[in-house]
Every structure is written in structure tokens, then in C-alpha cells.
Amino acid sequence: MTDRAPQHTAESLAEPMRSRWSTSVYDDAHRLADHEIETLLRAAQWAPSKGNTQPWLFFVCVRGTANHDRLLLTLSRGNSGWVPRASVVFVTAAHVRTGAEPDAPAYSDHALYDVGQAAAHLTLQAHAMGLHAHQFAGFDHDALAAALGVPPTHRVLTGIAVGVPGDPAEVDERTAARDHRERVRRPLEEWAFGGRFGEPWVADSPS
Numbered sequence: 001m002t003d004r005a006p007q008h009t010a011e012s013l014a015e016p017m018r019s020r021w022s023t024s025v026y027d028d029a030h031r032l033a034d035h036e037i038e039t040l041l042r043a044a045q046w047a048p049s050k051g052n053t054q055p056w057l058f059f060v061c062v063r064g065t066a067n068h069d070r071l072l073l074t075l076s077r078g079n080s081g082w083v084p085r086a087s088v089v090f091v092t093a094a095h096v097r098t099g100a101e102p103d104a105p106a107y108s109d110h111a112l113y114d115v116g117q118a119a120a121h122l123t124l125q126a127h128a129m130g131l132h133a134h135q136f137a138g139f140d141h142d143a144l145a146a147a148l149g150v151p152p153t154h155r156v157l158t159g160i161a162v163g164v165p166g167d168p169a170e171v172d173e174r175t176a177a178r179d180h181r182e183r184v185r186r187p188l189e190e191w192a193f194g195g196r197f198g199e200p201w202v203a204d205s206p207s
């Protein structure tokens with residue numbers, strides 16, 4: 001799918017960032033080998049984290065298993081057309097509190113940041129392995145936490161669907177059209193500051 005990536009301004013990136021994008025059309029016959037799943041988990045395992053606290057937790061939901069069925073029941077309408085076809089979904093959660101009480105001390109004040117980073121590592125590792133990954137948050141978090149037995153010390157955050165691209169003719173039109181939505185990004189001037197807040201970073205040498 002070369003029309004999806006690299007996009008203009010992404011050409012100078014290293015692989016697999018350069019060609020990563022989030023497909024919504026997966027091949028529902030494809031299966032990941034256990035060693036591939038393990039490698040993806042290893043990518044998350046070796047992500048940096050504050051004080052090496054490693055506050056992440058990943059549920060492995062392989063298509064056709066009980067964990068996958070639990071996830072499917074909680075998907076938002078927008079995600080129920082494409083997530084089920086992915087080979088595996090990793091559900092991420094963060095260790096947020098040291099005890100079950102709502103006022104228990106935080107496990108780490110950077111837990112969410114660190115889980116996001118572990119998710120990014122897994123996502124990029126997937127693309128480096130010739131797979132596709134698409135992160136999503138559109139599901140009933142409370143229902144899935146209950147179905148997976150997640151204790152109050154942990155917070156369910158996202159899913160990461162992984163697999164290989166499928167045939168758009170095999171999915172409904174709305175799902176197929178998702179893979180043709182324009183991929184856009186906010187310009188650097190809006191969020192890369194070279195001085196105080198709001199002062200855009202400007203390259204020294206004119207390009």
C-alpha cells in the first residue's frame with residue numbers, strides 16, 4: 001500500500017517509522033506464530049521506563065480464543081468492523097496504584113507515559129517484521145477490565161491490533177474506505193518550540 005506511506009515530510013525517517021501506518025483491513029486467515037507474538041512482547045519489554053518501573057501489562061488476545069471473544073464484546077461500533085479480523089490484539093494496561101483503595105499512592109507518576117512508549121515499541125517492531133499494527137481505544141474499558149479480571153491497581157488503556165493487510169473486497173465498504181482516509185499531521189510550527197511556549201523552532205540554516 002504505497003499510497004499510505006511514506007507521506008510527504010516522512011520520507012527522511014528511518015524504517016519502520018517511515019512506512020508505518022494503521023490499516024483497518026486485515027487478513028482474517030493470517031495467524032501469528034507464538035515466537036512472533038513473543039518477539040512483539042519482547043519489544044515492549046525492552047522499552048525504557050521511569051526508574052525502570054515497567055508499569056505495563058499486556059493481555060494477548062489471539063483471534064479465536066476466549067480472550068479475543070471477551071474483547072470483541074466490548075468494541076465500539078466503529079471498531080467492530082475491523083478489529084475482529086486482526087490476527088492478534090494486545091490489550092494494554094498500566095499499573096497505576098499500589099493498592100486497591102482509590103487514594104492509594106501512585107505506582108509511578110509516569111505510568112501512562114511508559115505504557116504508551118512500550119506500545120510504540122511493540123507497534124514499530126510489528127512493522128519491522130512485515131506486520132501491520134493499529135492501536136485503538138474505542139471499546140468499553142470498564143467492561144473489558146471486568147471480563148479480564150483486572151484489579152483496581154491497574155487501568156486498561158488501549159488495544160493494538162496486529163496482522164497482515166487483507167483484501168478490501170472481503171470487508172464492508174465503510175471499513176474498506178477507512179484505508180483511504182487522508183493521513184495528515186499538524187505542522188511543526190504548532191508544537192515544536194525553539195523558545196518560550198508558542199515560539200516555533202526555526203532551522204538555523206535555510207533548507
Ligand SMILES: Cc1cc2nc3c(=O)[nH]c(=O)nc-3n(C[C@H](O)[C@H](O)[C@H](O)COP(=O)(O)O)c2cc1C
Nearest residue numbers: 020021022023078079134135136137138139158183
Ligand atoms: C491512543 C490511541 C487511540 C486510538 N483509537 C482508535 C480507535 O478507537 N479506532 C481507530 O480506528 N483508530 C484509533 N487510533 C488510531 C489513530 O486514529 C491513528 O493512529 C491516527 O489516525 C494516525 O494514523 P496513522 O497511524 O495511520 O498514522 C488510535 C490511536 C491511538 C494512539
